[in-house]
Amino acid sequence: MKILVAEDEPMLLKTIELKLKKEGYEVIATIDGREAISKIESEQPDLVISDIMMPYASGLELTAILKKGEKQIPIIILSAMEQEKVVMEAFELGADDYITKPFSLNELSIRVKRLMTRLGKS
Template identity: 50%
Template structure:
């Protein structure tokens, strides 16, 4: 069982991700904002992190640089409403593994998660 951290502030999206990823056989933990995510990251090791960019308390970018500093091997998928080129480029430059834009297809997302998990 792989451990996935989902960082997202939209309750509907959280529920769907939790449901889908658990169905896929993962152990899913939820953080509703950047601060909560930091706490969970300190106490747990994750196989994959799925995060939004616009989060309460801690910006997505800050979170990504934190993860990259502490557990550089953990793959990160960004799930964001941004479609702007510079935002996506910034994310990839910071070492993000994949970028999915909202609205998203849950099936596609689950596939990408699986692919990244099997790589490591």
């Protein structure tokens, strides 16, 4: 299974990438929203994990793009913001899950597995 990770904090991006690769996933790491959009189009990932605040395109913009496409790619949003308004907007746009930073890599792994099982993609 192919997972695209969009995160503008290089250390966190690398940490998530290593954890998911260790779990057996193919990982496409992107550092901003523009790169993520390009890679989504060319790589066709099975799942997107995106930070909410990134240069060029936010996680909310990515969610809107993903949910308007023919292939409804699931997305997990990562954010340091716990504001209810932002969380609600993410879900209204179609986000499949929302994880508040800081988070455990094991929690992320479990949420990825649970989401993929629920969608029949595991």
